[in-house]
Amino acid sequence: MFFEPAKNDHGLPYNPIKACVVPRPIGWITTVNKAGDINVAPFSFFNVLSYNPPFCMFSAGGHAEDHEDKDTVANIKETGEFVYNMATWDQREQMNQTGLIIDREQDELAQTGLEGIPSNMVAPPRIKGSPVQFECTLHEIVVLPGDSKMFVHHAVFGQVVGVHIADEAISEDGIFEVARVRPIARLGYKDYSWVDETNMFQMEKRTPEELIGKPPQAAE
Numbered sequence: 001m002f003f004e005p006a007k008n009d010h011g012l013p014y015n016p017i018k019a020c021v022v023p024r025p026i027g028w029i030t031t032v033n034k035a036g037d038i039n040v041a042p043f044s045f046f047n048v049l050s051y052n053p054p055f056c057m058f059s060a061g062g063h064a065e066d067h068e069d070k071d072t073v074a075n076i077k078e079t080g081e082f083v084y085n086m087a088t089w090d091q092r093e094q095m096n097q098t099g100l101i102i103d104r105e106q107d108e109l110a111q112t113g114l115e116g117i118p119s120n121m122v123a124p125p126r127i128k129g130s131p132v133q134f135e136c137t138l139h140e141i142v143v144l145p146g147d148s149k150m151f152v153h154h155a156v157f158g159q160v161v162g163v164h165i166a167d168e169a170i171s172e173d174g175i176f177e178v179a180r181v182r183p184i185a186r187l188g189y190k191d192y193s194w195v196d197e198t199n200m201f202q203m204e205k206r207t208p209e210e211l212i213g214k215p216p217q218a219a220e
Protein backbone atom coordinates (compact mmCIF):
# COMPACT_ATOMS: atom_id res chain seq x y z
CA MET A 1 0.00 0.00 0.00
CA PHE A 2 0.97 3.64 -0.34
CA PHE A 3 -0.59 6.73 1.15
CA GLU A 4 0.09 10.44 1.35
CA PRO A 5 -0.12 11.73 4.93
CA ALA A 6 -1.33 15.09 3.62
CA LYS A 7 -4.39 13.27 2.27
CA ASN A 8 -4.58 10.71 5.10
CA ASP A 9 -5.81 8.28 2.44
CA HIS A 10 -4.51 5.05 4.03
CA GLY A 11 -8.00 3.57 4.18
CA LEU A 12 -7.14 1.68 7.38
CA PRO A 13 -9.14 1.88 10.59
CA TYR A 14 -6.21 3.56 12.39
CA ASN A 15 -3.32 5.70 11.21
CA PRO A 16 -0.41 3.22 10.97
CA ILE A 17 2.45 5.77 11.24
CA LYS A 18 3.43 4.99 14.83
CA ALA A 19 3.51 1.24 14.10
CA CYS A 20 5.96 1.89 11.27
CA VAL A 21 8.85 3.00 13.51
CA VAL A 22 9.28 0.44 16.26
CA PRO A 23 10.26 -0.28 18.92
CA ARG A 24 10.33 3.27 20.26
CA PRO A 25 12.08 3.74 23.59
CA ILE A 26 9.96 5.39 26.24
CA GLY A 27 11.28 8.61 27.70
CA TRP A 28 9.62 8.77 31.10
CA ILE A 29 10.08 12.48 31.72
CA THR A 30 10.03 14.21 35.09
CA THR A 31 9.74 18.00 35.34
CA VAL A 32 8.81 20.65 37.88
CA ASN A 33 7.15 24.02 37.44
CA LYS A 34 8.43 27.22 39.09
CA ALA A 35 6.48 26.42 42.26
CA GLY A 36 8.19 23.02 42.43
CA ASP A 37 5.13 20.89 41.61
CA ILE A 38 6.28 17.59 40.14
CA ASN A 39 5.05 16.21 36.82
CA VAL A 40 5.81 12.90 35.16
CA ALA A 41 4.71 11.61 31.75
CA PRO A 42 5.85 8.99 29.22
CA PHE A 43 6.84 9.95 25.66
CA SER A 44 7.62 7.36 23.01
CA PHE A 45 8.72 9.98 20.51
CA PHE A 46 12.01 9.86 22.38
CA ASN A 47 15.65 9.10 21.71
CA VAL A 48 19.26 9.92 22.50
CA LEU A 49 20.78 11.81 19.58
CA SER A 50 24.49 12.21 20.19
CA TYR A 51 27.26 11.78 22.73
CA ASN A 52 30.31 13.78 23.85
CA PRO A 53 28.31 15.70 24.95
CA PRO A 54 25.09 13.71 24.77
CA PHE A 55 21.79 15.24 23.70
CA CYS A 56 18.36 13.64 23.80
CA MET A 57 14.96 14.59 22.45
CA PHE A 58 11.29 13.92 22.98
CA SER A 59 8.27 15.23 21.13
CA ALA A 60 4.98 16.20 22.76
CA GLY A 61 1.66 16.95 21.11
CA GLY A 62 -0.83 19.49 22.43
CA HIS A 63 -3.10 18.74 25.36
CA ALA A 64 -6.39 19.37 23.59
CA GLU A 65 -7.96 22.11 21.57
CA ASP A 66 -8.09 24.51 24.54
CA HIS A 67 -4.53 23.99 25.87
CA GLU A 68 -1.33 24.99 24.16
CA ASP A 69 1.15 22.70 25.88
CA LYS A 70 1.26 19.47 27.80
CA ASP A 71 2.35 20.05 31.39
CA THR A 72 5.78 18.57 30.67
CA VAL A 73 6.46 21.15 27.95
CA ALA A 74 4.96 24.02 29.97
CA ASN A 75 7.25 23.12 32.89
CA ILE A 76 10.34 22.90 30.70
CA LYS A 77 9.54 26.29 29.17
CA GLU A 78 9.39 27.67 32.74
CA THR A 79 12.43 26.00 34.26
CA GLY A 80 14.60 24.74 31.38
CA GLU A 81 15.19 21.30 32.91
CA PHE A 82 13.94 17.73 32.71
CA VAL A 83 14.98 14.20 33.63
CA TYR A 84 14.72 11.14 31.39
CA ASN A 85 13.95 7.97 33.36
CA MET A 86 14.15 4.57 31.68
CA ALA A 87 10.80 2.75 31.80
CA THR A 88 11.09 -0.94 32.61
CA TRP A 89 8.91 -4.03 32.78
CA ASP A 90 8.78 -3.80 36.58
CA GLN A 91 7.30 -0.29 36.51
CA ARG A 92 5.13 -0.70 33.40
CA GLU A 93 1.80 -0.21 35.22
CA GLN A 94 2.94 2.98 36.92
CA MET A 95 4.40 4.23 33.64
CA ASN A 96 1.03 3.66 31.99
CA GLN A 97 -0.81 5.51 34.77
CA THR A 98 1.41 8.54 34.35
CA GLY A 99 0.18 8.78 30.75
CA LEU A 100 -3.09 10.19 32.10
CA ILE A 101 -3.67 13.91 31.82
CA ILE A 102 -4.21 15.41 35.26
CA ASP A 103 -3.91 18.90 36.77
CA ARG A 104 -0.53 20.50 36.43
CA GLU A 105 -0.27 21.13 40.18
CA GLN A 106 -0.96 17.52 41.17
CA ASP A 107 2.06 15.39 42.00
CA GLU A 108 1.79 12.50 39.54
CA LEU A 109 4.63 10.66 41.22
CA ALA A 110 2.84 10.44 44.55
CA GLN A 111 -0.49 9.65 42.86
CA THR A 112 0.92 6.57 41.19
CA GLY A 113 2.80 5.33 44.24
CA LEU A 114 6.15 6.29 42.76
CA GLU A 115 8.91 7.91 44.75
CA GLY A 116 11.09 10.77 43.61
CA ILE A 117 14.75 10.94 44.48
CA PRO A 118 16.80 14.13 44.19
CA SER A 119 18.83 14.79 41.07
CA ASN A 120 22.39 16.07 41.35
CA MET A 121 22.36 18.93 38.85
CA VAL A 122 18.72 19.80 38.05
CA ALA A 123 15.56 20.41 40.08
CA PRO A 124 13.22 17.70 38.69
CA PRO A 125 13.48 14.49 40.71
CA ARG A 126 14.44 11.09 39.35
CA ILE A 127 12.06 8.15 39.59
CA LYS A 128 13.14 5.66 42.24
CA GLY A 129 13.47 2.17 40.79
CA SER A 130 14.20 3.36 37.27
CA PRO A 131 17.66 2.00 36.42
CA VAL A 132 18.83 4.85 34.15
CA GLN A 133 18.25 8.55 34.49
CA PHE A 134 19.59 11.45 32.43
CA GLU A 135 19.55 14.88 34.02
CA CYS A 136 18.97 17.34 31.17
CA THR A 137 19.01 21.06 30.53
CA LEU A 138 16.95 22.53 27.72
CA HIS A 139 18.86 23.10 24.49
CA GLU A 140 16.05 24.05 22.10
CA ILE A 141 12.38 23.51 21.39
CA VAL A 142 11.36 23.06 17.76
CA VAL A 143 7.67 23.39 16.96
CA LEU A 144 6.38 20.94 14.33
CA PRO A 145 3.16 21.99 12.59
CA GLY A 146 0.01 19.91 13.06
CA ASP A 147 -3.41 19.62 11.43
CA SER A 148 -4.95 21.06 14.61
CA LYS A 149 -3.57 22.44 17.90
CA MET A 150 -3.57 18.96 19.38
CA PHE A 151 -1.30 17.70 16.62
CA VAL A 152 1.20 20.54 16.84
CA HIS A 153 4.26 18.90 18.42
CA HIS A 154 6.99 20.41 20.50
CA ALA A 155 10.27 18.58 19.87
CA VAL A 156 12.26 19.25 23.03
CA PHE A 157 16.03 18.88 22.73
CA GLY A 158 17.99 18.57 25.96
CA GLN A 159 21.66 18.37 26.79
CA VAL A 160 22.40 15.49 29.13
CA VAL A 161 24.41 16.95 32.02
CA GLY A 162 24.21 14.03 34.46
CA VAL A 163 23.85 10.26 33.97
CA HIS A 164 22.78 7.72 36.59
CA ILE A 165 22.99 3.97 35.94
CA ALA A 166 22.02 1.40 38.57
CA ASP A 167 25.19 -0.26 39.89
CA GLU A 168 23.49 -3.69 39.87
CA ALA A 169 23.16 -3.43 36.08
CA ILE A 170 26.88 -2.94 35.47
CA SER A 171 28.80 -6.18 34.93
CA GLU A 172 32.20 -6.98 36.44
CA ASP A 173 33.86 -6.02 33.17
CA GLY A 174 32.10 -2.67 33.08
CA ILE A 175 29.31 -3.35 30.60
CA PHE A 176 25.83 -1.93 31.21
CA GLU A 177 23.85 -5.18 31.02
CA VAL A 178 20.59 -3.81 29.71
CA ALA A 179 18.91 -7.25 29.78
CA ARG A 180 19.08 -7.16 33.57
CA VAL A 181 16.74 -4.17 33.75
CA ARG A 182 14.27 -5.13 31.01
CA PRO A 183 13.43 -1.77 29.39
CA ILE A 184 10.05 -1.56 27.69
CA ALA A 185 9.36 0.08 24.35
CA ARG A 186 6.35 1.22 22.41
CA LEU A 187 5.08 -0.43 19.25
CA GLY A 188 1.95 0.64 17.36
CA TYR A 189 -1.64 0.57 18.64
CA LYS A 190 -1.76 -0.96 22.17
CA ASP A 191 1.38 -3.01 21.69
CA TYR A 192 4.58 -2.81 23.68
CA SER A 193 7.84 -4.72 23.60
CA TRP A 194 10.66 -5.34 26.04
CA VAL A 195 14.33 -6.19 25.97
CA ASP A 196 15.85 -9.11 27.83
CA GLU A 197 18.36 -11.88 27.05
CA THR A 198 15.73 -13.88 25.12
CA ASN A 199 15.31 -11.27 22.40
CA MET A 200 18.82 -9.89 21.99
CA PHE A 201 21.46 -10.96 19.48
CA GLN A 202 24.99 -9.91 18.67
CA MET A 203 26.76 -9.14 15.41
CA GLU A 204 30.46 -8.47 14.98
CA LYS A 205 31.37 -5.27 13.20
CA ARG A 206 32.76 -6.24 9.75
CA THR A 207 35.94 -4.75 8.32
CA PRO A 208 35.91 -3.32 4.76
CA GLU A 209 38.27 -6.20 3.76
CA GLU A 210 35.77 -8.74 4.98
CA LEU A 211 32.94 -7.04 3.13
CA ILE A 212 34.47 -6.16 -0.22
CA GLY A 213 38.10 -7.33 -0.16
CA LYS A 214 37.42 -11.01 -0.66
CA PRO A 215 35.48 -11.93 -3.78
CA PRO A 216 32.74 -14.44 -3.11
CA GLN A 217 33.83 -18.06 -3.70
CA ALA A 218 32.86 -19.23 -7.14
CA ALA A 219 30.35 -22.02 -7.05
CA GLU A 220 31.93 -25.40 -7.74
Ligand SMILES: Cc1cc2nc3c(=O)[nH]c(=O)nc-3n(C[C@H](O)[C@H](O)[C@H](O)COP(=O)(O)O)c2cc1C
Nearest residue numbers: 041042043044045059060061070071072099100101
Ligand atom coordinates in the same frame (compact mmCIF):
# COMPACT_ATOMS: atom_id res chain seq x y z
C1 LIG B 1 3.72 4.67 26.46
C2 LIG B 1 3.22 6.05 26.18
C3 LIG B 1 3.88 6.83 25.25
C4 LIG B 1 3.45 8.14 24.98
N1 LIG B 1 4.14 8.89 24.07
C5 LIG B 1 3.76 10.16 23.82
C6 LIG B 1 4.51 10.99 22.93
O1 LIG B 1 5.54 10.58 22.38
N2 LIG B 1 4.08 12.25 22.72
C7 LIG B 1 2.97 12.75 23.34
O2 LIG B 1 2.62 13.93 23.14
N3 LIG B 1 2.23 12.00 24.21
C8 LIG B 1 2.62 10.73 24.47
N4 LIG B 1 1.91 9.97 25.35
C9 LIG B 1 0.79 10.59 26.07
C10 LIG B 1 1.31 11.46 27.21
O3 LIG B 1 2.12 10.69 28.09
C11 LIG B 1 0.15 12.06 27.98
O4 LIG B 1 -0.53 12.98 27.17
C12 LIG B 1 0.65 12.67 29.25
O5 LIG B 1 -0.27 12.50 30.24
C13 LIG B 1 1.00 14.10 29.14
O6 LIG B 1 1.25 14.52 30.44
P1 LIG B 1 1.58 15.97 30.87
O7 LIG B 1 0.44 16.89 30.44
O8 LIG B 1 1.67 15.82 32.34
O9 LIG B 1 2.88 16.38 30.24
C14 LIG B 1 2.30 8.66 25.64
C15 LIG B 1 1.62 7.87 26.57
C16 LIG B 1 2.07 6.58 26.84
C17 LIG B 1 1.35 5.74 27.85
